[in-house]
Amino acid sequence: MLVHPWDAGLDDAEWQTWIADGHDFGQLSVNGLPGRPPMVVPTHFTCDGTHLLVHLAKPNPVWEAIEHDPNVVFTVIGDYAFIPGPWRAKPGIPPTDGVPTSYYAAVQFTCRADIVDDAEGKAELLRRQLAHFQPDGDHALVAVDQPPYGRMLSGIRGLRLEVxxxxxxFKYDDHKSVEYRATVxxxxxxxxxxLDVPTARQQLRRLDRIGPWKS
Structure with missing residues (x-):
């Protein structure tokens, strides 16, 4: 992923806050087996300190590739929008000569995958995920010896991705003028x-922090 200086995260708190603000679905990218293409798996995830937690169905074909090479990348993308050329045309040139672009936020985690196969380990992983996705606790107890989850644990495998x-x-034309960014x-x-509205919020948030871009 190419990151220009004006696109870079301003600090770790920026991307951490963005992830915590409901951006909990991404793509797990795994090196393919020899002679095969890479594999990409869309999935929800949760953060646990320096790890990302994921669970997938046991029949998922990705497991063999992870066992062969546990070095993976997990990517989260959001707050994206297409910006048409006329919006980006410089003063004094025809609007049709403006060059379009895409705005988006993206966070890529380079990780080492540890497969969780024991029943209690998988149950604990699910408990942590449910604490995030259903914080009100409106779900059955996740226990290895109780339904409904106990009998289902054999059908999944867990992943702890060490980041x-x-x-x-955060690609929002931060190197352009304050006036331009506010107008867009x-x-x-x-x-x-x-996602136009959340994209606009990201652009204005960055504008408030950066102001005029200084190289």
Whole structure:
């Protein structure tokens, strides 16, 4: 992932806050077996200190590849929008000569995968995930000897992804003028399609922190 200086995370707290703000679905990328392409698995995840927690169905074909090479990448993408060329046209040139781009936030975790296969280990992983996704506790007890989860544990495997490196990118034209960025945020809010509104919020948040870009 190319990260220009103006796209980079401002500090660790920025990407950590962004992840904590409901960005808990991503893609697990695994090196393929010799002669085969890489494998990509979309999945929810939770953070546990320096680890990401994932569980997948036991028949998932990704397991053999992870056992062969446990070095993986987990990517989370959000708050994205297409920015049409006329919005980015420089003063004095025809709007149709403006060059379009994409805005987005992305966090990539480089990890080493540890497979969790014992029943109690899988139960504890599920308990931690449910504490995140159903914090009200409106679910049955996750225990190896009680239904409904106890009998289902044999059908899944868990993953503890030890995070070794994090690359964060917030691509919102932060190297352009304050006036331009504020105008685009207004246009995104007015357009209101897809993730336009959260994209505008990210652009304005970065604008408030950065102000005019200084190289």
């Amino acid at each position: 070794n490196d994090v690359r964060a990118k 945020a207004d246009r995104l809010t007015e357009r209101g399609q897809g």
